[in-house]
Structure formats: C-alpha cells, structure tokens
Amino acid sequence: MISIIDWRLAECERMGVDFRFNTWAEADDVINEHADVVIVATGGLPHTEVLSEGNELVVSTWDIIAGDVKPGRNVLIYDDAGDHAALQAAEVIAASGAKVEIMTPDRTFAPEVMAMNLVPYMRSLQKHDVTFTVTYRLASVEKQEGGLLARLSSDYGGVLNTRHVDQVVVNHGTLPLDELYFDLKSLSTNLGAVNYEELIAGEVQTELRNPEGQFMLYRIGDAVSARNTHAAIYDALRLVKDI
Numbered sequence: 001m002i003s004i005i006d007w008r009l010a011e012c013e014r015m016g017v018d019f020r021f022n023t024w025a026e027a028d029d030v031i032n033e034h035a036d037v038v039i040v041a042t043g044g045l046p047h048t049e050v051l052s053e054g055n056e057l058v059v060s061t062w063d064i065i066a067g068d069v070k071p072g073r074n075v076l077i078y079d080d081a082g083d084h085a086a087l088q089a090a091e092v093i094a095a096s097g098a099k100v101e102i103m104t105p106d107r108t109f110a111p112e113v114m115a116m117n118l119v120p121y122m123r124s125l126q127k128h129d130v131t132f133t134v135t136y137r138l139a140s141v142e143k144q145e146g147g148l149l150a151r152l153s154s155d156y157g158g159v160l161n162t163r164h165v166d167q168v169v170v171n172h173g174t175l176p177l178d179e180l181y182f183d184l185k186s187l188s189t190n191l192g193a194v195n196y197e198e199l200i201a202g203e204v205q206t207e208l209r210n211p212e213g214q215f216m217l218y219r220i221g222d223a224v225s226a227r228n229t230h231a232a233i234y235d236a237l238r239l240v241k242d243i
Contacts, residue, residue, distance in 0.1 A: 090130055094128035
C-alpha cells in the first residue's frame with residue numbers, strides 16, 4: 001500500500017508542493033501561514049472502546065504494527081473494521097511465533113481488503129497456521145489465571161463462548177483526530193461547512209457564514225469519520241479540484 005503514498009508524494013514534489021515533516025500544527029501555526037484555504041487531513045486514532053467490560057485490557061492493531069506493544073504468545077485479534085490493519089497486525093504477531101486467531105462478527109473476514117491484496121496476506125498467515133473465526137462478537141475481557149478471559153457472543157443470538165489468551169488486539173476503525181479543525185472553525189469564513197449542492201455539481205465552494213473569517217476551512221478523510229483510503233482520496237479530489 002505504500003506505493004499509493006509514494007506515487008502521490010512524487011507527483012506533489014514534481015509540482016512544487018512544500019512538505020514540512022516532523023512538524024505538529026497548532027492553530028496559531030496555521031493562522032500564521034495566512035492561507036486562503038485550510039484543509040485538515042489529520043486522520044484518526046484507533047477506537048478500541050467497544051466492550052461492555054475490559055476495554056483497558058486490550059491493545060489496538062496500530063500498537064502492534066508500530067511496535068509500541070510486544071506481541072503476546074496466544075493472541076486473539078478481534079476485527080470488526082474489516083480492513084488491512086487486522087491482517088497486518090496478524091502478520092507481525094504470527095511472525096513472532098505466536099498462536100493467532102482472527103475473529104470477526106461478520107460472515108466473512110476482511111471485506112475491505114480486495115482480492116489481489118488478500119492473496120499475499122493469506123499466503124503468509126496460512127503458513128503460520130493462523131485461525132479465522134467468523135460470526136462471533138467479542139463482548140468483554142477480564143483478567144483470569146495469569147492471562148485474559150475473552151467472552152464471546154453472536155449477533156445471531158443464543159451463543160456464549162470464551163477464549164483464554166494472553167493478549168487481545170482490537171481493530172475497530174478510528175475516531176477522528178479533529179481538535180485542530182474545531183480550534184480553527186470559528187476563525188473560518190465558512191465555519192468549516194461544505195455546500196454539498198455545489199460539491200455534487202462540481203462547482204467552486206461559495207459558503208460564507210462568517211465574513212470576518214480569515215480562510216476557508218475543510219476537513220477530509222478519517223478526520224471526518226473512519227473510512228478507507230479510496231474515500232479519503234475521493235474527498236480530496238472532489239473538493240480541491242474546484243478551489
């Protein structure tokens with residue numbers, strides 16, 4: 001997937017886009033740029049608060065992929081986002097020699113991963129004897145017998161089950177990292193709003209709600225809500241092409 005980034009980065013550099021890495025943008029930093037248009041594309045952070053009990057006992061797929069958390073030896077990955085992160089984390093954990101089970105409440109696992117991408121994942125994960133379990137939902141996690149007891153249910157009813165593991169990894173999408181957007185909202189001419197009739201018609205945005213504002217403000221991608229890469233790219237395309 002890094003090729004998606006590499007190609008766009010190369011195109012931006014070719015067209016003279018200025019990149020500033022390792023720079024945290026606070027509201028004052030943005031204001032001091034005196035921009036006409038500000039687009040917040042800050043993405044999201046992992047959302048793991050999905051259980052009735054034991055949310056503090058789980059880690060996110062991002063924790064595993066980034067190396068911030070060491071993989072366990074007997075690991076349950078609960079995936080109800082269905083995207084790449086669960087399979088990427090499973091690869092990292094399985095490669096360490098751990099026992100891995102990927103569980104989803106859906107009828108199929110990883111529905112957001114297209115077939116051509118799924119092939120290399122499966123070659124890797126099946127080699128490590130990773131178990132795939134569908135139609136089960138992770139209800140709660142509690143400490144027990146030197147490990148964790150994961151309690152399972154089903155959306156189809158009438159099923160209660162358990163797993164005894166030493167690590168539970170949750171992939172539940174992201175929550176918007178939108179603090180910067182809301183810090184800037186009252187300072188913008190459009191108060192961060194999009195005119196959707198103009199957007200659908202492919203016209204320039206003319207929304208004016210605050211004549212005293214300093215710039216037009218928008219947010220795209222996971223800074224709005226958790227979606228996939230294609231949605232974030234489309235967000236940017238249909239907005240920026242008419243600025």
